[in-house]
Amino acid sequence: MSLFHLRPLGRYLVILLLIALPVAACGGLPGSAPTNFYILQTTSELKTEGTPVQLADGATVGIGPVQIPGYADRPQIVTFGSGSAINVSDFDHWAEPLSDAIKRVLTSNVANLVGAESVFSYPADFRPDKQSLQVAVNVIDITETGTGVARLSVRWHVKALYDNKVLSRHAKIYETPATPGDYNSYAKALSQLLGKFAQDIAASLNGLNLSS
Template sequence: MMFNKYSIRFIVLCVSGLLSACASSPPTHFYTLESQSRPPATTTSAIAKKPLIGIGPLSLPALLDRNQIVTRTEDSSIQLAEFDQWAAPLKDNVIAVLSENVSILQPNAIVRAYPWSIYGNVDYRVIIDITRFDTQLGKWVNLEASWVIMEETTLAIISNGQVKLQSPLNDASYNTVVQELSKLLGEFSQQISLSLVQVLQRPRNTDTEENKLIK
C-alpha cells in the first residue's frame, strides 16, 4: 500500500497529537488514611490476661468501596475523582486505621483486625457499619456509622452505639480531605474505645448454671 507525502504527514501529526495528549494528562495521586490516636494520659494497672478484641467485620456502601475518592456536590450529585484515588482498598484501610487507633487507646487489650482467624479466636468483636464517609470539596468531610460489640463465645450483643461526625475544610485539596477523614476515624475510634472500657470493666458472671446446680 502506497502513502503519499500528505498521508504520511497526517499520520505523523496524529501520532504527535496523541503523544502530546498523553504527556499533558495529570498524574494520578494516591492517598492513605492514617492513625490519629495517642496513648491515654493514664493507663490502668496491668492485668494477668489481656482481653482479645477483634475490629470487624466492617461494611461500606458500594458507592464508597472503590478506588476513586467520592465527593458530593451542592446539587446532591456524586463525583468520582479519577486522578485522586485510594492507595489500597478503602475497607481494608479503614479497618487497619480503626484497629491501630483502638489498640493505642486500649493498651491493656490485644486488638486484631478482621479477619483474625490466623491468630485464633477473640473475646469480643466490634462489628461496624459505615453509611457515609465522603466529602464536599472545600466545605466538609462526613462520617456516619454504627457499631455493636458482641461477646464471641455467646454471640450476645452487649453494647452498641452510633456516630454522626462532620468536620469543616480549610481548602479544596484532596490532601486536606484525607487528613480530615483520618481525624474523623480518630474520633470514631475514641467512641468505640469508650464503649469497650465499659464492657471490659463489667464483672463477668462466673456463677454459671452448672455451678448453680452443684450448689
C-alpha cells in the same frame, strides 16, 4: 523502496515502529494528568476521654469487618456535589481499598488506647474464647460535602465472640473542616475523624461484663 521489498526482519521493524508511534503520541497528549494516591493515617497521640478504659482481664478485641457504602467502594475518591450528585475523581485515588484502610487505622488507633497486645484486625486465624470481643463497623456516609466539611457517619456494635452475643450498639456522626477540592486536606480530615471514632470505640468497651 516499498515495504514489500524489505527483508522480513526489516519489514517487522518497520511495522513495530508504525504501531509504536500512535501509542507514544497518545501518551504525550497535552492536558493528561498523573493519578494521585492518598492514604488514611493512624494517630499515635490519642488519649481516652474521661474515665480510662478498663478491659476485663485477658480480653481481646477484634476490629472488623468494616462495611462502607457502595458509592465509596471504588479506588477513586468520591465527594458529594449539589443535591443528589456525587463527584468521582478520575485522578485522585485511595492507595488501598477504603474499607481496608479504615480497619487498619481503627485497629491501630484502638490499640494505642487500650493496649496493642489486646487488639487485632478481625477476622483473624484464632479460636475465640470467653474473653474475645468483636467491634463490627457499618459506615453510613464517608465524604466531603462540597461545603468544606468532611463527614463520617457510623454505626457499630460490640459483640462477645464466644457466644455470638451483642453487648452494645452505638451510632454517631463526626464532622470536621476540609478544603473543598483538596484531596490531601480531605484525607487528613478523615484521619482525624477516625481518631475520634477510635476514642468512642474504646469508650464503648469500657466496663463490659464478659462473665455473664
